[in-house]
Amino acid sequence: MSNKIVLGYDDSEAAKTALAFAVGLAKAQGAELVIAHVLEWSPYSFLTPEEIGERHKRRGEELKRAEEAVLAPVRKSLEDSGLTVSTELKYGHIAETLCDVIKQSGASHVIIGRTGHSALSSRLFGSVAGSLAQAAPVPVTIVP
Amino acid sequence: MRKSIKAAALSAPLLLAATAPAMAQSVDERVNELFASSTGWFVNLIFSPFPGTSFPWIVAWLVVAATVFTVYFGLIQFRAFPHSISLVKGDYSDPNDAGEVSHFQALATALSGTVGLGNIAGVAVAVGIGGPGATFWMILAGLMGMASKFTECTLGVKYRNEFADGHVSGGPMYYMTKGFAERGLPMGKFLAVLFSVFCILGAFGGGNMFQANQAHAQISGVVGDYPGWITGVVFAAVVFAVIVGGLKSIARVTEKVVPFMGVVYVAAALVILAMNADKIGWAFGQIFEGAFTGAGVAGGMVGALIQGFKRAAFSNEAGVGSAAIAHSAVKTKEPITEGFVSLLEPFIDTVVICTMTALVIIITGQLIQDPATGLYLLDEGASTIQTVDGNKGVALTSAAFSSAFGWFQYVLALAVILFAFSTMISWSYYGLKAWTFLFGEGQTTELVFKVIFCIFVVIGAAANLGPVIDFSDAAIFAMAVVNIIALYFLMPVVKKELNSYMARLKSGEIKKFG
Structure with a gap:
C-alpha cells in the first residue's frame, strides 16, 4: 500500500480547511501529499465558433491562471513543512478526474472539503464531495 | 401580398411602426426592388442552365463533385461511419487533451451553423416546387455530400493556421494557399481570394438575409403581418450586441438551446409520423414515384432533382467550404479524424432532419392533389404546387406541423428564430474569417465587416423571399465553385492521410484510450 494522500483543492474556504487537515494527517502518517486542482470541463458542452477558434489559447490562459492563483501559493506555503508535495492540474468532471488522479498516483486516501451548497442544490445537482464519496476507489474523508 | 397591419397583435416595440404603415411598406418595396435589380446578373450567371436544357450547371457541378469524392475515397461515408461515431464519443481522445476542442464540440458547433432554416424552410421550398420526389434527390445528395464534407474538413484541419497566441484560423482559403504551395501548384492565392469574396457574399446571403427573411415570415405568420424591416432592426440589434458588443x-x-430545439423538432416530426403511420408507406411511394417521374410537377423529374440537390446543398453546405472553417479548431493529431467526424454532419442535417420535414409536409397533405388523377395541382404561374392556404417556404412547414398540433407553430416560430440567429452568428464568423484573410486581422477591419453584416440583416428581413433566396443560393454556390476546384487538386493529400491512418488503425498503432 502506497503512502500517498490526494487532496481535491480549489481556493475556497472549505478547501483551505481540508488542506490544513490533510497536512496534519500527512505529517502524522509520513505520507506524500498530492494536491489536485480540477477545472470543470465537459467535452460535450456547446461552444460558439468564436470560442472554438480561441479555445486552445484560452486553455493555456486558464491553466496558467490556475497554476499561479491556486497551486503555486499552496506549494509555497508548504515549502517549509517538510512534506513531499506534488500538484496535479487537470480538466474534466471534478469527481471523475479526482478518481483518475487517485488511480494514477496509487494513493490510498482522498480528502476533500465540503462546500457550503444548500441542501436543495446538492439534491438537484449533486455535490462534488457526494459524488466522490460514491465513486472513489479509496476511503474518502470529507472535511466540513 | 402584405396584408394590413394588425396592430393589436403586435408587441410593444413593433407598435412604433404602426404609426407609419404607408412609409414602412414603401421602404420594404424599395429595398426589394433595389435588391432584386442589383443582384440579378449574379444569380443568372450561377444558375444558368446547360445550353438547350433547363438543368443548371451548378447543380451538376455539385453532384459530380460529390460522386467523384464518393468513388475516389471508396464509399468513405459508409465505411467510416461507425468509426466516426466512435471518434465523436471521444473513444480516441487523449484524456490529457481535456479542455481543448473535442470532436463532439467541433461537430456540434458546425451543426448549429448548418441546421437551421435550410432544414425547415428550404425543404418546404424544395417540395413546394419539386414535389415529394425532390425528397429522394435531397437524401441522395445528403449521402453523397458526406464525402465532400469529409474531404474539405480534413484539409481544413491539415492546413489551418495556428497563431503564436494560440488562436486558430482555418478553412478553404488556408488550404488553397498552403496546400497549393506545398504541392507546387499555381493559382492558390487567386482561388483563396476568390473564395473569400464569395464567402463574404455567402455570409451576407444565405448566412444572413435568408435567415432574417424567413424569421420574419415566421414571426408575422404568428403575430400578424407587419413590415419586415422592423424584424430586421430587432435582429440586427441582437446580432450586433453579440458580435460587436x-x-x-x-x-x-x-x-445550448439550438441542439435542444433540434431534438424537439425531430421528436415532433416523429410523433406526427407515428400518428399517420398508415400513410408512411404512401408517402415513400410518392417520394419514389415523384423522384423518377416528376409526378406532374413543374419541370418533371429534372425539376424534382434540381430542387432536391439545390436545397440539400444549401442545407448541409457540403462542398461549399464553410464547414472547413468551423471544424478546423479541433484538437487532434490526425486531420483525417475531423474529416470522419464531419461526414456525420450532412447525415444528421439532411438525411435525418430534412427528411423529417419533407415527410411531415407530404403526410399532412399540404400539397394539393387532383383527386381524380392523383397529380399535384400547380398554381397559376405553373411554377409551384398549390398548397393548403397557398403557404410556401417556412409557412408551409409551419402549416404542416400545426395541422397536427395547433400550438406547434409557436414552438416552430421560436425554433426558427433561434436557428436563424445561431446560423447568423456562425456565418458572421465564417464571413469574418474570409474578411480578415483578405484585409488582415485588426479591430477596425473586423468592426467594418460586422457593421455591414448587421445592415444586411435588415435588408434580408425587408426583401421578398424570391430575390433573397436566389441571391443566397447564388452566393453560397459560388463558394462551392471555387472550393471544389481546390478539393480536386488537393484530394490526393486526403487520400494519403486516409491510407496512412487506416493502416495504423488496422495495425493497432492508433487505439482507443481508457
Missing part, C-alpha cells in the same frame, strides 16, 4: 451570454444560451 461581445455579449457572449446570448450566443452561449443559443448554442
